[in-house]
């Protein structure tokens with residue numbers, strides 16, 4: 001039997017657990033398909049999209065740093081992908097058009113927002129750390145929840161300013177001012193790569209935070225970043241990125257197979273064993 005082919009493109013990719021997740025579900029739902037890693041340079045994006053057009057590949061996920069770079073090669077950019085200018089799921093539709101979707105927004109909503117036990121969330125002052133590939137999806141999801149005050153801070157100011165052009169309602173806090181302004185913040189969302197396994201960590205101290213602060217880290221490897229450990233010690237509510245990761249994959253799987261795969265302890269255990 002010919003197996004359908006799916007993959008994730010990005011660079012670097014070695015850390016990605018998307019193959020583990022999708023191959024587990026392909027097996028569970030008896031779909032003859034295989035999901036692999038395709039680490040590529042920017043100039044190879046067009047070739048990969050052509051493979052979708054000619055059905056050599058049935059679908060791809062896109063991760064850093066190409067979520068925006070793929071857009072010029074697509075025939076259609078759907079809903080949240082259009083709003084955020086960030087695409088992480090691509091496939092061919094029934095009209096033979098290459099379509100880009102964004103499932104990070106859904107992942108963030110299901111994996112974080114809906115799990116928080118924060119009261120009257122619209123009133124929260126939320127600080128997003130980082131202005132990289134996933135930040136627009138986080139901002140869009142927060143705005144859809146009608147959160148009134150969204151702040152962003154990024155080491156490279158220009159990138160925060162670029163995001164503000166897309167979402168003029170956000171306010172910028174300069175990277176050096178984060179510690180001075182942290183005491184008013186109700187929720188922090190780390191979308192930077194600071195805290196990743198083997199990587200650098202924050203230089204900020206985050207000393208004067210509210211006692212009912214909620215800290216969310218988009219990182220899931222390690223499951224407890226330095227920041228999560230530090231905040232947990234101070235009895236602050238923390239969340240890692242594992243649920244967001246699983247929910248964005250769930251929606252990608254649904255877009256490709258019209259099956260909503262179950263997220264349960266079994267799949268969580270399978271992922272955890274790989275970390």
Ligand code: ATR
Pocket residue numbers: 064065129130131132133134154155156159191192193194200
């Ligand atoms: P990209 O920026 O290529 O989309 P990303 O992984 O989505 O990649 O984003 C990386 C994020 O982590 C960025 O916000 C980046 O900040 P810069 O825009 O200043 O590069 C942030 N980041 C990575 N390493 C960092 C470090 N050592 N200190 C502070 N921020 C860092």
